[in-house]
Amino acid sequence: MYDAAIIGAGVIGCAIARELSRYNVKACVIEREEDVCCGTSKANSAIIHAGFDAKPGSLKAKMNVRGSQMMEELSRELDFPYRRNGSLVVCTKDQDDKKLDALLEQGLKNGVKDLRILERNELIKMEPNLSDDVVKALFAPTGAIVCPFNMTIAFAENACDNGIEFFLNTNVEKIEKDGENFLISTNRNTIETKTIINAAGVYADSINNMINTHKYHITARRGEYNLLDKVAGNHVDKTIFQLPSKMGKGVLVTPTVHGNLLVGPTAEDIDNKEGVNTTLNGLGSLKQTSSLSVKDVPFREVITAFAGLRAHEDGGDFVLGESDECKGLFNALGIESPGLSSAPAIGEFIAKEVSNKLNLELDPSFNGTRKGILNPNTLSIEERNELIKKHPEYGTIICRCESISEGEILDSIHRTLGARSLDAIKRRTRAGMGRCQSGFCSPRTMEILEREIPMSAFDVTKSGHGSKLIFGYNKRV
Amino acid sequence: MKNYDLVIIGGGPAGLAAAISAKESGIDSILILERDKELGGILNQCIHNGFGLHTFNEELTGPEYAARFIDRVLELGIEYKLNTMVMDITKDKKVTAMNREDGLFSIDAKSVILAMGCRERPRGALNIPGYRPAGIYSAGTAQRLVNIEGYMPGRKVVILGSGDIGLIMARRMTLEGAEVKVVAEIMPYSGGLKRNIVQCLDDFNIPLKLSHTVVDIEGKDRVSAVTIAKVDEHMKPIPGTEERYECDTLLLSVGLLPENELSRQSGVELSPIHRGPIVNDSLETSVPGIFACGNVLHVHDLVDFVSKEASQAGKSAALYIKNGEKENSISLPINAVDGVRYTVPEFIRPNDMEESVTVRFRVGGVFKKCAIATYFGDTLVSKKKRPIMAPGEMEQVVIKKSDLLNAGDIKDITIKIEEA
Numbered sequence: 087m088y089d090a091a092i093i094g095a096g097v098i099g100c101a102i103a104r105e106l107s108r109y110n111v112k113a114c115v116i117e118r119e120e121d122v123c124c125g126t127s128k129a130n131s132a133i134i135h136a137g138f139d140a141k142p143g144s145l146k147a148k149m150n151v152r153g154s155q156m157m158e159e160l161s162r163e164l165d166f167p168y169r170r171n172g173s174l175v176v177c178t179k180d181q182d183d184k185k186l187d188a189l190l191e192q193g194l195k196n197g198v199k200d201l202r203i204l205e206r207n208e209l210i211k212m213e214p215n216l217s218d219d220v221v222k223a224l225f226a227p228t229g230a231i232v233c234p235f236n237m238t239i240a241f242a243e244n245a246c247d248n249g250i251e252f253f254l255n256t257n258v259e260k261i262e263k264d265g266e267n268f269l270i271s272t273n274r275n276t277i278e279t280k281t282i283i284n285a286a287g288v289y290a291d292s293i294n295n296m297i298n299t300h301k302y303h304i305t306a307r308r309g310e311y312n313l314l315d316k317v318a319g320n321h322v323d324k325t326i327f328q329l330p331s332k333m334g335k336g337v338l339v340t341p342t343v344h345g346n347l348l349v350g351p352t353a354e355d356i357d358n359k360e361g362v363n364t365t366l367n368g369l370g371s372l373k374q375t376s377s378l379s380v381k382d383v384p385f386r387e388v389i390t391a392f393a394g395l396r397a398h399e400d401g402g403d404f405v406l407g408e409s410d411e412c413k414g415l416f417n418a419l420g421i422e423s424p425g426l427s428s429a430p431a432i433g434e435f436i437a438k439e440v441s442n443k444l445n446l447e448l449d450p451s452f453n454g455t456r457k458g459i460l461n462p463n464t465l466s467i468e469e470r471n472e473l474i475k476k477h478p479e480y481g482t483i484i485c486r487c488e489s490i491s492e493g494e495i496l497d498s499i500h501r502t503l504g505a506r507s508l509d510a511i512k513r514r515t516r517a518g519m520g521r522c523q524s525g526f527c528s529p530r531t532m533e534i535l536e537r538e539i540p541m542s543a544f545d546v547t548k549s550g551h552g553s554k555l556i557f558g559y560n561k562r563v
Numbered sequence: 564m565k566n567y568d569l570v571i572i573g574g575g576p577a578g579l580a581a582a583i584s585a586k587e588s589g590i591d592s593i594l595i596l597e598r599d600k601e602l603g604g605i606l607n608q609c610i611h612n613g614f615g616l617h618t619f620n621e622e623l624t625g626p627e628y629a630a631r632f633i634d635r636v637l638e639l640g641i642e643y644k645l646n647t648m649v650m651d652i653t654k655d656k657k658v659t660a661m662n663r664e665d666g667l668f669s670i671d672a673k674s675v676i677l678a679m680g681c682r683e684r685p686r687g688a689l690n691i692p693g694y695r696p697a698g699i700y701s702a703g704t705a706q707r708l709v710n711i712e713g714y715m716p717g718r719k720v721v722i723l724g725s726g727d728i729g730l731i732m733a734r735r736m737t738l739e740g741a742e743v744k745v746v747a748e749i750m751p752y753s754g755g756l757k758r759n760i761v762q763c764l765d766d767f768n769i770p771l772k773l774s775h776t777v778v779d780i781e782g783k784d785r786v787s788a789v790t791i792a793k794v795d796e797h798m799k800p801i802p803g804t805e806e807r808y809e810c811d812t813l814l815l816s817v818g819l820l821p822e823n824e825l826s827r828q829s830g831v832e833l834s835p836i837h838r839g840p841i842v843n844d845s846l847e848t849s850v851p852g853i854f855a856c857g858n859v860l861h862v863h864d865l866v867d868f869v870s871k872e873a874s875q876a877g878k879s880a881a882l883y884i885k886n887g888e889k890e891n892s893i894s895l896p897i898n899a900v901d902g903v904r905y906t907v908p909e910f911i912r913p914n915d916m917e918e919s920v921t922v923r924f925r926v927g928g929v930f931k932k933c934a935i936a937t938y939f940g941d942t943l944v945s946k947k948k949r950p951i952m953a954p955g956e957m958e959q960v961v962i963k964k965s966d967l968l969n970a971g972d973i974k975d976i977t978i979k980i981e982e983a
Binding site: 312313317360362363364365366368369370386388389390391392418467470471474475477481482483486487489518521522523524526528529543547549550551552553554555556557558559560561562 | 598646648650661663665666685687690694695696698701703709711712713714716717740778779784785824841856
């Protein structure tokens, strides 16, 4: 019997798992994909919002501001990339600048610090590539960028190291109430648990609706992005938002923590909750829309495009906490933007609620620090040579574009919740995430997986399930 | 820290030919740094024939062609390091590299030759919409899997792009038992060599659809279908022309990009058009003593021309090492206009050039019954008739030192396409 079963190993499920692992608890995380961080958490803007965007008093506002405050310390504790680069909401000459004042006001009510409005002359010194039509902007120094993969993986690893079990490749098929408890049937096992924590992203409504008389409805809102080569990474330094207009919410242009440039997202409600495909129209619109705020974005440097789905609940706010109608079910539902920013706060909030319900005690052996995969670029030449002498794998570069060594790839495979696919290695190490998009390194990474797991070359996948990379030997297909 | 007269970055066809030529020009202290586990570069996976027709009057396979140069490098006792990744090159020619045995190490060089080759453009560079399942390979990655590892990356294949590697892989996959359904090319002409279209597509009844591109990729885990559509003159897909192909693999052969990240770090000025370093007739970049050759300089159609160009770079580097930088050299720019996209080199020094210089370039479209015209200043000096020119094939013009010196006080050279 589990005390708690968390459904979904995205950033929310993993943040909750990590917070829950502070207690003496028997808990598990159930994830249908082969790895953590495979849904919305891997395909978003990778930014930590300052917190001026949400309506005062909403859960979104509360969680966002708290999450944003927690993030910097957390990034040190759990060793994931984070940079407080600040953000600007820009207003162009044909837009109503009172909207900026309203945003400022809202931000102050939400408790966002250091917000101020800047005029063009000051702005242009800060961001020379702002569009010529930009006249004013709301500056939020506390806005930040983060690596959403490593943040989620860090939560998961730390939770796992502190005793939370992870069931990957495990799909929830049915949930039944068994007295006070729940029975979760999956494709692999049946899990008996006192509480359920629903962090199932775009499917959180389906999970809730299996057992709860209070029904929810989530719409998948697709957002498409372009990621540009690192040569374009300095085009802007801050995250540049657009002031919403009659044309829509606009798109952002932001550097990433790894030095690329990211442009997006579009916003389109779709019926298909698996619809993470990019479209001609969506990608086609990014150039035009982004030019309203930032000029000369070098779109010829695009290295990849992707789409993510935001889980938009009809009520428009996060749904957090124990359901009144279904005791023991804790929802973390409707987690769209600012979900990534709010994740640590949501984790803290839900874990607290669950621990109160179950009268959990703090676990004195909890260790809240996690060491990420060593990045040899942070070492001095002497330290690096010392490392290569001890572990020669760190002297062999596998991914040329991102300079990722075999040592880092081995670490990603052999650590807690280690990588089992090319994409899992990519999210942990960045091997294959560079300008050639794994053209050179994928055959070599496949070879490493084959040797280290060990597994047959024919079973190596891009991202688990049926995503096999090769079909057999030559002439035998 | 070790010192070498010449460090060559890359042990592919360009690096090998450059090393041989520098050695034969009297430089003994040479080091080739190669990131792969053997010399020869991409030729090792090009097991088809057709290499060396110009150089050896023979049809060799890629590995055979490479072996002739590797043998010569060994014979001459030129030093090289394998599995060694160059991490940085500075303006004053300090090269930092890394491997398992030596760790991170630095070399001070008198001269550096950039010979890193090129890479394939990925899907993202074309913004091809659709899902991102397994089964989307650049043609070169598929070529490595089939020819080096012996693995089949797919059974039913659609190819986007008619660059030479895509054409070669259409035939290769067919010979290994896969079904290649179609090759789509967004341009109204192929980006590959005519002979490859005949030998790799026509001979196997594989359709080539010009002015077509991929507008959708289906499949959550593995590719399950690809939809292509015809494009208009602005390369925008025309609604209603979609054709859907069930397949498990999409190969991309949509262009090659010179790999100039190291060049950029060293401060070398790059051309926005061919995306390689801007060079003069000695193939010297904007940083004195740093030379470039092969596909890192501009993407070639035939390896024979790479070898030739690289020999020139080796010779020039040897001269530089012996004599140092030529001071106050007059340098004439070459204007590439009217159908000529770029030229390599971009500058010629009439007083310091060799007896003749081969200027290589590509045209920006298909030209029939036209001529390549060369002007010294405003004076037409040569007109070379060509029945057909296409972007897939490199063109060249030879400029003689004596002609230039006799041309008097000119400010520039112009190469353009004119009516014959």
